Amino acid sequence: MRIDVVTIFPELVEPFLRVSIVGNACEAGLLEAVVHDLRDWTEDRHRTVDDAPYGGGPGMVMMPGPLVAAIEALAGPKGAERNAEVVLLSPQGERLDQNGLSRLAALDHLVLACGRYEGVDQRAIELAVDAELSIGDYVLSGGEVPALAVIEGVARLLPGVLGNPESLVSESFSAGLLEGPQYTRPPVFGGLEVPEVLRSGNHAAVEEWRARRAHESTRCRRPDLLAARGEEES
Numbered sequence: 504m505r506i507d508v509v510t511i512f513p514e515l516v517e518p519f520l521r522v523s524i525v526g527n528a529c530e531a532g533l534l535e536a537v538v539h540d541l542r543d544w545t546e547d548r549h550r551t552v553d554d555a556p557y558g559g560g561p562g563m564v565m566m567p568g569p570l571v572a573a574i575e576a577l578a579g580p581k582g583a584e585r586n587a588e589v590v591l592l593s594p595q596g597e598r599l600d601q602n603g604l605s606r607l608a609a610l611d612h613l614v615l616a617c618g619r620y621e622g623v624d625q626r627a628i629e630l631a632v633d634a635e636l637s638i639g640d641y642v643l644s645g646g647e648v649p650a651l652a653v654i655e656g657v658a659r660l661l662p663g664v665l666g667n668p669e670s671l672v673s674e675s676f677s678a679g680l681l682e683g684p685q686y687t688r689p690p691v692f693g694g695l696e697v698p699e700v701l702r703s704g705n706h707a708a709v710e711e712w713r714a715r716r717a718h719e720s721t722r723c724r725r726p727d728l729l730a731a732r733g734e735e736e737s
């Protein structure tokens with residue numbers, strides 16, 4: 504899969520692509536991620552990408568010209584013969600969840616456009632963007648951190664990236680539930696013991712305990728997730 508990122512802060516995005524799971528996926532050729540400086544598509548001497556908002560008000564707005572030029576250079580013009588999906592990260596977007604990540608991970612080519620300032624000129628969105636996505640109901644200062652979240656979440660889903668397909672099986676088994684508590688050595692820490700069942704060697708009992716704790720955690724902390732599975736909180 505190829506992911507292009509358009510940003511005014513390439514130096515923020517690039518180091519992330521070299522580290523950990525995403526870095527390994529790139530080195531293994533399973534993910535090709537390329538970062539582009541939006542200012543490369545400006546035409547004025549100051550490489551301007553922002554301007555004052557029509558109607559007045561605080562802050563600046565990202566200009567449509569450079570952004571549409573960048574997106575069209577990377578993805579082609581919006582329409583039927585475009586072979587990429589262009590996503591703008593935005594607080595106004597549809598909320599991304601694990602199902603949304605799965606859909607993105609199935610694409611051959613994803614272009615992530617990162618806004619800054621108070622947002623992006625609406626005409627750029629209408630003319631060049633296929634989908635607006637939010638990573639949660641809180642306001643960041645730009646689309647870069649959301650784009651990194653998308654890249655990391657997508658990379659984990661690409662075939663061969665997580666060496667151990669077992670973990671994907673167990674994730675899909677517990678899909679839509681929170682993980683229960685986890686423990687490693689030592690067996691007693693700060694006076695607190697690792698639950699006996701996890702040290703019993705009884706794998707069936709371990710699985711049953713984990714499933715029960717996952718349900719309990721989810722019921723206490725995220726009853727909305729149980730409702731979404733059709734398991735109404737009782």
Ligand code: JDQ
Binds near residue numbers: 642
């Ligand atoms: C941009 C901003 C005031 C937005 C500018 C571009 N989930 C999520 N949270 N925040 C974002 C996404 C996000 C994405 C792109 C962005 C925030 N801002 C800052 C400032 C109003 C709206």
